[in-house]
Amino acid sequence: MTTGGQAQIGNIDLVKQLNSAAVYRLIDRQGPISRIQISDLSQLAPASVTKITRQLIERGLIREVDQQASTGGRRAISIITETRAFNTIGVRLGRSDATIMLFDLSGKSLAEELYPLPQRTQETLEDALFEAIADFCERYQRKLRELIAISVTLPGLVDPFNGMIRCMPHISVNDWPLVARLEERFGLTSFVGHDIRSLALAEHYFGASRDCSDSILVRVHRGTGAGIIANGAIFLGSNGNVGEIGHIQVDPLGERCHCGNFGCLETIAANHAIENRVRHLLTQGYPSSLTLDRCQMQQICQAANGGDALASEVIEHVGRHLGKAIAIAINLFNPQKIVIAGEITAADKVLLPAIQGCINTQALKAFRINLPVVRSQVDHRSAIGAFALAKRAMLNGILLQRLLEG
Numbered sequence: 001m002t003t004g005g006q007a008q009i010g011n012i013d014l015v016k017q018l019n020s021a022a023v024y025r026l027i028d029r030q031g032p033i034s035r036i037q038i039s040d041l042s043q044l045a046p047a048s049v050t051k052i053t054r055q056l057i058e059r060g061l062i063r064e065v066d067q068q069a070s071t072g073g074r075r076a077i078s079i080i081t082e083t084r085a086f087n088t089i090g091v092r093l094g095r096s097d098a099t100i101m102l103f104d105l106s107g108k109s110l111a112e113e114l115y116p117l118p119q120r121t122q123e124t125l126e127d128a129l130f131e132a133i134a135d136f137c138e139r140y141q142r143k144l145r146e147l148i149a150i151s152v153t154l155p156g157l158v159d160p161f162n163g164m165i166r167c168m169p170h171i172s173v174n175d176w177p178l179v180a181r182l183e184e185r186f187g188l189t190s191f192v193g194h195d196i197r198s199l200a201l202a203e204h205y206f207g208a209s210r211d212c213s214d215s216i217l218v219r220v221h222r223g224t225g226a227g228i229i230a231n232g233a234i235f236l237g238s239n240g241n242v243g244e245i246g247h248i249q250v251d252p253l254g255e256r257c258h259c260g261n262f263g264c265l266e267t268i269a270a271n272h273a274i275e276n277r278v279r280h281l282l283t284q285g286y287p288s289s290l291t292l293d294r295c296q297m298q299q300i301c302q303a304a305n306g307g308d309a310l311a312s313e314v315i316e317h318v319g320r321h322l323g324k325a326i327a328i329a330i331n332l333f334n335p336q337k338i339v340i341a342g343e344i345t346a347a348d349k350v351l352l353p354a355i356q357g358c359i360n361t362q363a364l365k366a367f368r369i370n371l372p373v374v375r376s377q378v379d380h381r382s383a384i385g386a387f388a389l390a391k392r393a394m395l396n397g398i399l400l401q402r403l404l405e406g
Contacts, residue, residue, distance in 0.1 A: 323358020
């Protein structure tokens with residue numbers, strides 16, 4: 001009898017969360033919008049919409065604005081979300097530093113700091129990260145209004161469902177309960193996610209893929225990874241980790257990858273691999289405006305844009321191999337758009353045609369027709385991916401309901 005009662009209470013709470021989220025989502029995406037429009041679009045009863053909007057207004061999460069034009073009856077009052085009164089902290093934890101940013105609920109960046117974090121153990125990294133967050137909060141205390149969440153993204157194997165870090169590429173971690181530690185230290189709702197998957201979510205909310213519900217983002221940086229958006233949500237798989245496109249074998253006779261395989265995409269399409277290929281060709285005597293002392297990614301892209309033959313060949317070589325792996329992903333997921341992120345996109349006029357050429361020959365015709373391959377519109381080195389985790393929690397009702405109950 002008790003179990004049944006608890007289940008009923010749980011179901012009621014879930015329905016409240018879903019209904020509140022449906023109303024807030026419509027206001028966030030389509031506001032200014034009237035209550036009657038919300039009722040029509042959400043298929044919730046007008047009384048339910050009125051009750052939910054009253055709660056949201058009382059909490060300061062939405063506000064009424066000018067009335068809409070009359071259609072013959074009483075003029076409807078429009079509603080929009082209130083984004084300036086609430087802040088979240090986003091952290092992009094890299095291999096040796098952390099980018100910490102302050103956002104309002106619209107995704108506007110209010111402050112940003114880069115903190116060196118050279119620590120190499122789980123315990124020392126946690127201490128240094130938390131001290132950096134505390135310092136950031138103190139430094140920008142005057143800009144803070146109501147701080148509602150902290151989100152962290154990082155490379156490695158992340159269990160976002162349990163808030164755990166299972167593995168990181170540069171330090172040894174042992175089921176690091178990062179979300180629990182953050183909430184204990186700062187008393188705020190916290191989230192954690194993989195950096196590239198979260199970047200794909202940010203791209204969907206604020207960037208190049210916001211106009212479609214199915215997309216794939218591929219980032220070329222220290223490694224090569226992908227984030228998949230399916231039906232408007234980030235695809236996470238059974239344990240929260242998918243999109244390791246960098247470990248698709250594109251050259252069976254290629255170099256050994258750190259994963260143990262040979263010829264993985266990451267051995268060709270990663271910043272260090274690209275720079276190493278340029279150095280190798282220079283030592284072979286190929287002419288170029290680049291030199292052994294001047295062949296970083298930014299310089300390679302500049303040279304390719306300027307028509308340098310060696311730089312252009314290297315970028316095209318990367319594009320062809322990226323295209324092979326992306327064509328496989330297209331055949332598997334049939335997305336509406338492919339988004340490319342990373343420093344290499346500075347040479348997009350050379351890179352994107354090479355990718356598109358492989359897609360045209362290796363992806364199914366029905367899947368590649370009207371499939372754009374575009375450059376990312378968000379900064380992959382910022383903490384916008386971390387903010388996207390908090391934004392998602394507002395739109396799906398998890399964070400929203402906590403604010404209403406709090």
